[in-house]
Amino acid sequence: MTGVTVEQERAAAVPAGPGTTELSMREAVNRALHTVLGEDPTTLVFGEDVGRLGGVFRVTDGLQRAYGEDRVFDTPIAESGIIGVAVGLAMNGFRPIPELQFDGFCYPAVDQIVSQMARMHYRTRGTAAMPITVRLPSFGGIQAPEHHGESLEALFAHVPGLKVAAPSTPDDAYHLLLQSVRADDPVVYMEPKARYWERGPVALEENRATPIGSSRIARHGRHATLIAWGAMVQRCLQVAELAAEDGVELEVLDLRWLKPIDADGLVSSVARTRRAVVVHEAPLTAGLGAEVSALITERAFRDLAAPVQRVTGFDVCYPAGPSNRSTCPRSTASCSRCNGRWSSDDHGPTHLRTARPR
Amino acid sequence: MTGVTVEQERAAAVPAGPGTTELSMREAVNRALHTVLGEDPTTLVFGEDVGRLGGVFRVTDGLQRAYGEDRVFDTPIAESGIIGVAVGLAMNGFRPIPELQFDGFCYPAVDQIVSQMARMHYRTRGTAAMPITVRLPSFGGIQAPEHHGESLEALFAHVPGLKVAAPSTPDDAYHLLLQSVRADDPVVYMEPKARYWERGPVALEENRATPIGSSRIARHGRHATLIAWGAMVQRCLQVAELAAEDGVELEVLDLRWLKPIDADGLVSSVARTRRAVVVHEAPLTAGLGAEVSALITERAFRDLAAPVQRVTGFDVCYPAGPSNRSTCPRSTASCSRCNGRWSSDDHGPTHLRTARPR
Amino acid sequence: MQTNEGPAAGAGLPALDDLAPDLSCAFYRDMLTARLLDTEAIALQRQGVFPAYVSLRGQEAAQVGSAAALDRERDFVFPTYREMAVALTLGVDMVGYLASHRALWHGGLYDPMASRFGAVNAVVGGPVPHAVGWAMGERLAGRRGCAISYFGDGASSEGDVHEAMNLAGVFHVPVVFFCQNNQWALSVPNERQIAGGSVAARAAGYGMPGTAVDGNDAAAVYRATREALERARSGGGPTLIEAVTYRVEPHSTSDDTTRYRKAAEERAWRERDPITRLRAAMRAAGHAGDGFFERAEREARATAEQVRDGVSAAPEPAGEDLFGYVYREPTGELARQRRVWQEEVLP
Amino acid sequence: MQTNEGPAAGAGLPALDDLAPDLSCAFYRDMLTARLLDTEAIALQRQGVFPAYVSLRGQEAAQVGSAAALDRERDFVFPTYREMAVALTLGVDMVGYLASHRALWHGGLYDPMASRFGAVNAVVGGPVPHAVGWAMGERLAGRRGCAISYFGDGASSEGDVHEAMNLAGVFHVPVVFFCQNNQWALSVPNERQIAGGSVAARAAGYGMPGTAVDGNDAAAVYRATREALERARSGGGPTLIEAVTYRVEPHSTSDDTTRYRKAAEERAWRERDPITRLRAAMRAAGHAGDGFFERAEREARATAEQVRDGVSAAPEPAGEDLFGYVYREPTGELARQRRVWQEEVLP
Numbered sequence A, B: 001m002t003g004v005t006v007e008q009e010r011a012a013a014v015p016a017g018p019g020t021t022e023l024s025m026r027e028a029v030n031r032a033l034h035t036v037l038g039e040d041p042t043t044l045v046f047g048e049d050v051g052r053l054g055g056v057f058r059v060t061d062g063l064q065r066a067y068g069e070d071r072v073f074d075t076p077i078a079e080s081g082i083i084g085v086a087v088g089l090a091m092n093g094f095r096p097i098p099e100l101q102f103d104g105f106c107y108p109a110v111d112q113i114v115s116q117m118a119r120m121h122y123r124t125r126g127t128a129a130m131p132i133t134v135r136l137p138s139f140g141g142i143q144a145p146e147h148h149g150e151s152l153e154a155l156f157a158h159v160p161g162l163k164v165a166a167p168s169t170p171d172d173a174y175h176l177l178l179q180s181v182r183a184d185d186p187v188v189y190m191e192p193k194a195r196y197w198e199r200g201p202v203a204l205e206e207n208r209a210t211p212i213g214s215s216r217i218a219r220h221g222r223h224a225t226l227i228a229w230g231a232m233v234q235r236c237l238q239v240a241e242l243a244a245e246d247g248v249e250l251e252v253l254d255l256r257w258l259k260p261i262d263a264d265g266l267v268s269s270v271a272r273t274r275r276a277v278v279v280h281e282a283p284l285t286a287g288l289g290a291e292v293s294a295l296i297t298e299r300a301f302r303d304l305a306a307p308v309q310r311v312t313g314f315d316v317c318y319p320a321g322p323s324n325r326s327t328c329p330r331s332t333a334s335c336s337r338c339n340g341r342w343s344s345d346d347h348g349p350t351h352l353r354t355a356r357p358r
Numbered sequence C, D: 001m002q003t004n005e006g007p008a009a010g011a012g013l014p015a016l017d018d019l020a021p022d023l024s025c026a027f028y029r030d031m032l033t034a035r036l037l038d039t040e041a042i043a044l045q046r047q048g049v050f051p052a053y054v055s056l057r058g059q060e061a062a063q064v065g066s067a068a069a070l071d072r073e074r075d076f077v078f079p080t081y082r083e084m085a086v087a088l089t090l091g092v093d094m095v096g097y098l099a100s101h102r103a104l105w106h107g108g109l110y111d112p113m114a115s116r117f118g119a120v121n122a123v124v125g126g127p128v129p130h131a132v133g134w135a136m137g138e139r140l141a142g143r144r145g146c147a148i149s150y151f152g153d154g155a156s157s158e159g160d161v162h163e164a165m166n167l168a169g170v171f172h173v174p175v176v177f178f179c180q181n182n183q184w185a186l187s188v189p190n191e192r193q194i195a196g197g198s199v200a201a202r203a204a205g206y207g208m209p210g211t212a213v214d215g216n217d218a219a220a221v222y223r224a225t226r227e228a229l230e231r232a233r234s235g236g237g238p239t240l241i242e243a244v245t246y247r248v249e250p251h252s253t254s255d256d257t258t259r260y261r262k263a264a265e266e267r268a269w270r271e272r273d274p275i276t277r278l279r280a281a282m283r284a285a286g287h288a289g290d291g292f293f294e295r296a297e298r299e300a301r302a303t304a305e306q307v308r309d310g311v312s313a314a315p316e317p318a319g320e321d322l323f324g325y326v327y328r329e330p331t332g333e334l335a336r337q338r339r340v341w342q343e344e345v346l347p
Ligand SMILES: Cc1ncc(C[n+]2csc(CCOP(=O)(O)OP(=O)(O)O)c2C)c(N)n1
Pocket: B048, B077, B101, B105, B108, C082, C122, C123, C124, C125, C151, C152, C153, C154, C155, C156, C182, C184, C185, C186, C247, C251
């Protein structure tokens, strides 16, 4: 590994300094929940084990004590019911922030998410707002049991009526969650579990003006654009660091809003770099990488010096621990087609390996 | 409209003649169910209203009478339970063919489909086979109430462990269903409701050798490839017919297997035509068209004279009747970018309009 | 298998003793109006104005009796697709309601929030947890409204209904679960739908009162609902009511009942018609006479015809609405798609 | 809110009167082996061999007592993730079972079909309808096996459990729903989980027998399960058993109970330990003496150590298995991806 530390890299995105506070991502989410619970009495936090326990990841720690059992409460184990209740609460003027405990346990709630939450505003011709933010600890990389490492962004991004966010830094975790809760549309807010413990500066006081649907250039470069979200952004930054040693300057675009997607941001980056690689943990086939690839190809075909590559999880069921360590997507070959050949030495806990020049 | 009739066009795919029988698609599906129930005593047909009523589309008509209430039966309204029961039956040596009544009502079963049916073979290291075929009347175009016009192929195609079929002709409906039921893996079998009543020749006796995952060239052409499945194949054939009057020869590729996708078939068609348009009813964003586009771009980039275009439903909730008639995807502009400009005059019941040269 | 132990629907005359004549007259007017409107709607389907229609015929007492017990200012109804008489009783704009059946807009063209009658919802079981959430909100806000969720015997098999009832019990919220057991879920009868034979019997398992009531007796339904609402309003938590009635018409205009049930069964139930029974009881109790019934008939007919003409003539919503209501805060991508639609599809 | 009306778990000594001493000895051996293996597993987690572990400590009687009633040749178990003592009693290869906790393979490395003990399943409520389907199949095939579904108090809130029970009732199939109510679902106690307070009370709503049993009394659990299985086997349909017990350990090794429950509660339940109680009852009934208990301890310890060493040393499955088990009939695309993996990831 190079000497690049996690902190240094994130610092590049949001400079530490006066006005920022060093927080882990789960602390940042917790602070954002404090902020919205404090500013808006119609906000409610509920889900499995979010109250007394403070959530299995302690993301909701202390909220029940601060805002009471009426506004922060545990529910029975009923994911469909949890979202159904959120829909009813929204119809009665509340701004619910339900948590589904893990990505893999949101499947029982898909009907309520797709057929009810996402469409109620439409069905009622705009009379019933659905300002619901579904918090969903997401993605892999924590060596957990089955169903605790799913990447569901493609499912949600396909659904009219939903918006989907997936932050990669504590600072974005904080500000994107504020935006999501304050928005009057339903948002599926996917928190990369593998990044919960990583720290970085957060501009708590700032009122971020970036609109919903904006991407972020996490690193500037000119030879190719790596496009990622969630935990994969950090991986891409590591890849870019290694590539830089080899004289290859990779741009890293943190998509962060998976619906709507920042098409302009993608196109303007690719117009400069002429090559793009989209990286995600979800299986390859019909993953969101396909959308990113198709979008770039449609809008920037003449700019592309090479086809957009996808570096993704394999089309397999998310594996158990040790096997997980040995399943990594096609980082090397795919990147190499754009950027010269690397080999890899890091079988890290997350899906995408760090690549190293050879 | 040109004088091309539905029958003539389909006849081009499977020639009528000795050894074929003229059937509607729903009759073809019914015949296939008769065949598998007759040949394999472990097959079972069940779901909501499939027994005594014979299904809301009469697709299962007569099966209960012929094979008894033990093998063809009605269930309570419990989609998750229906698939859960199918999983248990498969673990006890059966070959279940559950029906979910409509596309939009499969959402409550998504957890059982994704977390159980698709993974049980994997979870049990191959000891429990899941030879389940989930029949799902699918797609739009029948001016039905809400949730009766959903196109869910992108969701299913993303799931490791599933296979997904969507026939476009009675002949394929028959043979793909036989293949699906006889296969030892779970298949989501999407029947295009809008085509249920259309007739065509079916080679009932033939033992189709085409493997799971093969596509079909529905019409040969050399200026561009239109890629579609389900009811959109017919629309594309109509478009091709009109384009032909204009001297443009469009190839129409019926994907028919949406997982696995026939990448080789796509690449070899596009290698000839150098242009591709993928057409589907589902919303644009993160639809299966993105996968088809990305796949072609990755594997045939140097062959492409233009970016792969997507002609799809808009990113809106599937509309009610009359509005439905006026919502049509971007057929004109998209096709025109590859193939010269057409206008359209047919606000037909299905999502994609027929285009007409001007 | 157990059978339903509730009162056999349709036996004897409704008991009106404790009911003010005003109330029975109101029931009658709404039930008759719903009946005539239902008949008009079936005709509109035959004429091709509606692509399809689901009749509530035979269920007027269950719907009007329960809806009449609601507080229109405070309560909120979560319907399915067959609650036309509930909508009518609540004063919902009926042209807007029937617009859903003309396929002008899936949820209907009335204002569900102002009407306190949710949008038409086609997912069997799906809206039941919404009622629980709404009721939780009501309690949190310190208001005194109740939610009522209408669902069918078939819907009772869905997981969502169980989750909703358990949640309502755990949070002890003011919600009434109102099951119209019309004996059939499309082609499937109660025996193959409801293990144990009684939906009302499920209530005990959630620690809530459950009651089966003659769903063809408007007064009995009214009393049971009023009692449940009073309990809910005073902090007594949820109640499950099973109104035993019958779907005398096919499931929808596309359905064919000869495939799955006997004409004799339908006939027998048509004879226990809730409107006929209410009229007889009103006469017997001296609540009303010929004059009232004739006037009611005239007025109901006028309303039905007016609504029929209104819904037939209602303009189609603007095509732009397809794009306008997906989000409250529009996205650039959808604006782009709207432009494509305007340029390519609209002309 | 109602409270659980079943027998308070853990009071008095198990009654062994109608039990052959062989049987109580078998219970004891399995319970003790499970306990020692559980202790080894917790240690393995502390040592970093297991990434996490879920203890069944305190639930040995519920698991061994019910599993002992099963016919190993004919019945089939649908477990969740906490049924280690059921697996043991059924003779499942315990190294293969614990391999799941070492994260070698999610479902475990034993053969679930041959063991008649389904793969470890982490979806709360998800496997319950599988038991119903399996039991339907058994009846259709004219065989006489029964399915048993294990699930927790928390799982009882899931829609799938309701759908499964209703389906089982409607189809009248040979299945036993066995709820281990260990009072906690992670951090949530029964009062906030189970409306009405009793899972067993739900049975009546489905027209099936429901019984709450002292889950810390192996003999009582055995009797209740045997009775349910006999009824099911002779065509009497499903039964719901609620074994009232207690999860004395944290939910998993990553959990911290001090955040949500009192140490005194845990202590009180540790004192009602099912193994201690069984031993005392066996002594009192003269079923066994020091010699047996010492031998049982020795043997259990030997087994536990052997399994511990086995699972610690078990080889990782081949990486290729990631691709090999997705389908029974492989796809070209996955073969391609496997090649990519071999070339790029494996080295
Ligand atoms: C979740 C779901 N599954 C299936 C359907 C299809 N469907 C529409 S109505 C119906 C029967 C409903 O029966 P019931 O709940 O008794 O209501 P009723 O029609 O008798 O009023 C079915 C199966 C649906 N609308 N929603």
